[in-house]
Amino acid sequence: MGGDPSELEWAIQTLVKNYDKYAGKRGCCCCKRRRGISKKGFRKMLSHELNHMLTDTKNKHAADKLICDLDENQDGRISFNEYWNLIGGIAGPISCLIRQQEESVKFTK
Template identity: 35%
Template sequence: MESAITTIVSQFKTYAGSDGSSSTLSKEEFRNLVASQLPISVKNASDPGVIDQLMGSIDENNDGELTFSEFWQLIGKLASKQGGFSQ
């Protein structure tokens, strides 16, 4: 599990850092991350409307960017869904 956590953190920082700040994901960075790393887990990942809706559902402070904590909510939801756990 430690390697999975390391990978998730590393991927977040890589995609978040494309605009110079590795602490948050912009909408564009989030779209790129989802399309590249979660194309099966997120249906229609290339649809801008899907990305807008998904980002809006986890952007707790509605600032248009995702912190790692906000992003982690998505990972938890996807893992629960994949594992067949109720939410």
């Protein structure tokens, strides 16, 4: 495990840490039951962390719909797997936008 993490590893770590930040207190490694992100926490996350990517992050109803669609086990809190699917659901559609931005940066360099 020597050397610095790659950009991809850094990105994965950032996603994990972001989950922990909004899921409340950190579960220990032996603890199977983590708190998950509440609806309130989820809205806060959308608004604070993804406000460039999501146009309607401050829209309470949109956030509620997103969490309702996402909360597979209907317990009102999103687990790490549900969170990961959310980010994937965001990343897929916006990947086109990201590519366009990337290309435009190349042209302006």
